[in-house]
Amino acid sequence: MRLRPGLIADYRDDVAVFRSNVARFWFAVLLVAVVVLGLGGTLPLIPGLVDFTLTGDLLLIAVTAVFASIGAIGLNIVTGFAGQVSLGHAFFLGVGAFTGAILGGTEVTRQVVDLSTGQFVERTMLVGYDLDLIIWLPAAGLAAAFMGLIVAPVAFRLRGLYLAFVTLGLVFIGEHVFREATVLTGGVGVGRPTGVPSLFGLRFDEAGEVFGIFLSKHQKLFFLGLALLVVLGFVAKNLARSRVGRALAAIRDRDIAAEMMGIPLARYKMIAFVVSSFYAGVAGALLYTAVGQLEPGSFNLLLSIEFIAMVLIGGVATVSGSIMGAVFITFLPRLVKWLAGFWMFGFISDSPTGGLVTLAQMELILFGGLIVVFLILEPLGLYGIWIRIRNYWKAWPFSY
Amino acid sequence: GDDDAETTTTTAATTTTVAGTTAATTTLPPEPEVAFDLGVTPSPCADAVNEGNGCIYLGVISDLTDGPFAPLGVPLTQAQEDFWAEVNAAGGIDGWDVVITAENTIDAHYDPTQTAEGAVTLADRVLGLAQSLGTPQTLGALPTLVEGDIVAAPATWFSGWAFTDVDAGLIMESGAPYCFEAMNGMEGLYDLRGGTPFTWALVAFPGDYGGDYGAGAKIAAAQLGLGDPVAEILQIPVSFGGSVAETVPALLAAQPDVIVMVTGPTEMAQVAGGLFQNGMTSFQILGAGPTWNVALKGNADLMPLLEAVYVGTSPWAGWDTDTEGHAAMRAAAENHGRTPSGSYVAGWTWQYPWLALLTEAIASGDLTRSNVAAIAATLEDIDYQGILPTRTYAGTPNDHVVRSTFLNQADADTSDGLNPLTDAFVGTIAADFDLAAPCFVG
Amino acid sequence: MTQFLQALVNGVSLASIYALIALGFVIIYKSMQVLNFAQPALLLLGGYWVLYFATVWGWAFPLAIVVGALFAAATGVIVERTTLRPMVGKPVFAVAILTIGLNTVISVIALDLMGVEIRQMGDPWGFGFVEFGGLNIAHRQIAAIVAVAVLVGLLLAFFKYSRLGLAMRATAFDQEVALTQGVSVSTVFALSWAIAAVLAMFGGVFLGSGVGFERSAAVTALKALPVVVVGGLDSIAGAIVGALLVAVSETLAATYQPEYAPFLGKGFSQLVPYVVMLLVLLFKPYGLFGTKEIERV
Amino acid sequence: MRARLLHEILPAAEADGSPLLEIEDVHLSFAGVKAIDGVTLTVRRGEVFAVIGPNGAGKTSIFNCISGVYHPGRGSIRFGGRDIIGMRPDRIADLGVARTFQNIELFPQLTVLDNLMLGRHQHLHYGTPAAMIRFGRAAREEARNREVVEGIIEFLDIQQHRKSFVAMLPYGIQKRVELGRALAMAPKLLLLDEPAAGMNLEETEDMARFITDIRHELGIGILLVDHDMHMVMDLADTVLAIDFGRPIAVGTPREIQANQDVIRAYLGQEHAVADPGGAA
Amino acid sequence: MLALKNVEVVYSDVILVLRGISLEVPDGKIVALLGANGAGKSTTLRAISGLLDVHRGDLTKGQITLDEHRIDHLPPAKVVKLGIGQALEGRRILAELTVEENLRLGAHTARKTLDVNLARVYELFPQLKERPRFTAGYLSGGQQQMLAIGRALMSSPRFLLLDEPSLGLAPLLVQQIRDIIVEINRQGTGVLLVEQNATMALSIAHHGYIMETGKIVMDKPARELLDDEDVREFYLGLSSEGSKSFAEVKHYRRKKRWLS
């Protein structure tokens, strides 16, 4: 039987992630494009493409963006889908990051002076268990999810900004604990190396050949992140269009009415926090692997805010919006650097430190300014822009 | 051009060979034999002084806007820009100019993660780092540096840089490590106070800066018979959300004679101010090099009080000192409209090893990073134009580590706010200390 | 005992600074239901104006304060006009994030003006202190407490006797309704920003007096956040009570915790505001004096 | 005519007139205000029971007590024989109580379909892990329940609004969607709080028709509150009039319309003019 | 006189909601505006009071005048000052404020007459007078409606725009509100009354407009409307056979004449 494309024959198709071949086609195109971007200079077969691919620091940012996307999806689950504004995302990211670093990292010892003898003795500075990624990554997610489980009952009592503040308090408590537990975290201003991303012996933090293609460590991490993102993205999407997702949306929009539809508020708020924190934990554990270094102070209010900005600028309550937002915010400093280099900003001095405004200052101004301008011009976020573009092109090239 | 060369004779002196070939290199392309890979271009730098010279790019990772050492990071970085501008103005190094561009200057806010990220960002853009500020920060970036054979001059005096197993031979430190600076400081202060024992407190940043200096102070205190500190306070940088709110009451309660402050200038000023405001005046502060900043002398309320209590150590002499290097530095600062500061001296001084390294690498005909790194590990005869004694990186730490320190007093009448109390000296404790591992106290 | 009283005195003077900043948050929240994360930047810029007039131009300190307040108010109004006005009717969370962007921009400008070093405020108090029964009370602490008392009195009178107070609250709850009642929502917004900016300026002045003014003042400004939550986001009285509660707990913790509860870790006193906030919210979900959100079906 | 009747989509009850909801001497007050003051009533299967009374009389409060949002200070509420006082609202909903609200409480950012699917929440039997994977059970359950929802959409004649976000819909349609959402819960007892408020005549007629059909085809109990006397009197089997939370009269619509207390407190003398079908 | 001429309103730059509305409210008269849900009645009121901006709406054509002076595109605060008060659809009382605070807010532009007006409102609505300090959000629906109307009266408007004031009110109260509107009008205020309760509206209005999908389809003195066959069937529920029972409503209906 030949069906008219686009005709929905089954209710299942109606709620499918891709509702048409057009959508499927474009997703495939996007995925291939991203893979090509990541492969970079290693794909000599298509010489012309090399110029468009990511290398060097761009690739580093891309890796971060992919991992950040996972975290942003997590935040969108609790804040976008369930409407529980959380400023505590940095805390969950931190829990994941340090769990990953402890389980997947290496023990560090150091010679220190024993004052009584004047001799050097060895002391453990950092604990580490050298476990495989297959263990430490899920463990990082679970550790964060467990924290989410603990926080959820508190969140249940609070609304709006007051909830936001409790979660903000979490960030400060987290920072304090991270800062104090120096054998676990290295301490503030010092930090420790991240967990070693090694999956069954395949090292993602070292360059090497995979399936016959030589990949740099950042390329490897990029593809690892991409694979995880696709999986976790679909999981989130499934969740959103399930009874759970609808229940979360109901709680967000009208919690009292939701309860009278038979939705237990406490349980669902807990689910939202747990799932969201799991994503945060996974993202946190991976976020700094490309740089290789973690610092307790990184998991601060600013990081939480960056993630809120990702969700907001990307698009609230959408998975693809989360990704767009994460990519945008992660690339923004770089974009700003590039913008700042233009002649129009000629008043920026060539010297890194002198002049009316330095490059570093200009970067910050543009960063803040772009967020302001963006929110004024496009409150619906990148996802909103995307929908508008999509509606414009609708089904091309399958339009008929 | 010639006139300029005249006014910067001191710099030209270090690059006599370059000056001699200037005329020739301006018309000829750089030696084709010189091999290079990343961070080096045979084409001239943008806005090059010497159109015919090739270009060597150096990167900087510093604290420029809102970290605890931003007051130091800015003049430090400026000094390094100026250093190379002077070298280039004098014709460059044997056909090569050296630049630190705005693009290659990264503000890492004294954050190890951002420093590491900065290293990755710069990894395929520069030959090496003219500056990497902060000890834990530089340690965080080290894996990336090792991976890319990237040599760096640190803006830190960590004792670990003397060890090849710590720094992979890539870090070109200058001056005495914190550990020795603290030993000398304690010993010097002990002598200044007439050899009578005193009680002391330690206020230190977390990490190797605080740890290293603190270790030196403790080792010295043990040997001087001063005993343990009456208060030992880990001070989190104010810009990291730390506060002196606990430090001040703790010091008020402990009433130490001497407070060893291994912090940034802000924390030191706030602690001192807090103590004054609570009526505590009979104490002395022993500060490390980074604890002082020239801007403190502009505070008309605080400075008179500080003059009475503040003694600071430094690995080299201050702004107004009369050496060839200091004179060259002052001339450069004047050329570029910079104000005097201790940090400027430091930034300037740290570039001498790079000058020596580049000169030798160019002479060897190989500017690839691996070769540059190999030379750096055992570089010898580094001439500091009198700011420091000539030094080497070859041999064991005990062979080449520098142990001399200056002791200074806060003084509003000097250019950088510090007045030397001593010449360079090596105390007996520092002289005898066996540097078998990086200093750190358990 | 002296130690305890001293901690108490220090707590009260710290509270006066927190209260100034917290009131700025409250006023903007009252009119827009927005948390103004740009408050720290306004504090930096406001403090800078005073510092500039008092030290660079060498004006008398009171004159510097008055002109500084005018500049601060103007800054607040300009910011509101240019960036907040187009956001009328947009989701409050978007507006809150926008203020974060603003904070970045204004901070950079303020810091560029200030430079990275610690700067003298030009205040007349210096390190002077009075001794009082074994306690040392700094002149600047006394000044801060007095200034807060006066400013709070003025504000309370304003909300009580001017119809703008009610208009502000109405605007916060429902802008459309406020409009239909003839309230000029834009005047309300501009006014609240001007007031908040002036309060932030005073916060900056007292933070910067004595040791000097520098970037980390912005960090202190953020500590006013738990203060407003403890008091209730929209309560002026709450901001004062919250400030006292938070600041006194903080100074007491700073004095006693390292000795009596060292296991809580170093720098714990900095965490105390948030711990107090959590404890309060556990029992009072809308802070001590916050308006309860009305829910009815 | 409709292709399917409601009882082909939703489980129907035996309209045997047996008691479904029994409220006895319920009292509720808020900070001194007596919202409910000794209300007693029984709703039977297959019956439309109306509560009328002036604004602020406590009608909505009675609904809120039944749904578990308010907790009466005294009295008992039994549903299907079980005491439901103190139960959480979601548990009460699970027992088979569904309602609409005086001020529409739809989920504005969801589509009509999703709002109705939310009504099916308790009938979708799969957990969070299954939701994340979605293969198998979750997908099957979704499809099965979707069919029920489509049936209700058809019944309410809102097919063309299926995918619209409810916030964009006209008021009258929103009221209908809200009824649909309550229906989707397959309730045993339906609480309707002013279903015709703000509706024009045409829409009120539609609403009346839906209520009649639900009652006839499903045989469930319906508790109705509305100020449209014309509709209430036409649809209700029993009417309870309350004032200041106190019952003032109970009886058939005719009896109530003739009751002087009710006329004085609620209907007003003039109402007979505007409502010629009223009291004889 | 308040007049709209050929007013067109577009929401979000694309959704055309009013397609050339012309309407007049003479001083001291009650004008009823009837129409199905979504016809654009509330939009018409928003256009007058300057509230379109809030809803991303724009008046793209036509003009609104008050005594020959253009008032379209004026900010809402100005419109109120010129003497046009409005009670929004859905009550919109400020839930967190007290009853009296809500009323005081209504007097924002008329501070001098506050006491007089307050007394007048309390006289009109004794239920409000009983609890001036009650949190408005906990009032019952009908009490909230009284508060909303009362608040609009606090600015002593020349013209009062009422959007479905009878919504959710008990029959007795509908009668009271009706009387109150008449009373307000008698005191000299022109009223533009948007209503679903056509019986009530037409019983007191001097003139009536009927609106369908953004257009005025009929416009007659109220008395004539009451006699119109379509109006009787579709708005008043009075067909030629008299009123029918809701229990026996038909599933299909006669077409409205103006739609053909």
Ligand SMILES: Nc1ncnc2c1ncn2[C@@H]1O[C@H](COP(=O)(O)OP(=O)(O)OP(=O)(O)O)[C@@H](O)[C@H]1O
């Ligand atoms: N949560 C609450 N807090 C305080 N008072 C309340 C609350 N809920 C209701 N009330 C009061 O209880 C009384 C009854 O209110 P309810 O909403 O039940 O009236 P109603 O009969 O539904 O009126 P209407 O027909 O106007 O909707 C009112 O006086 C109202 O103010």
Ligand SMILES: Nc1ncnc2c1ncn2[C@@H]1O[C@H](COP(=O)(O)OP(=O)(O)OP(=O)(O)O)[C@@H](O)[C@H]1O
């Ligand atoms: N902000 C908006 N954006 C887009 N469309 C809108 C907006 N507000 C109203 N509409 C649409 O404009 C049309 C007219 O709406 P309006 O509220 O004026 O109708 P109404 O006649 O007052 O209806 P009701 O009787 O339901 O109040 C409706 O179809 C509505 O969906």
Ligand SMILES: [Mg+2]
């Ligand atoms: Mg009700």
Ligand SMILES: [Mg+2]
């Ligand atoms: Mg309307």
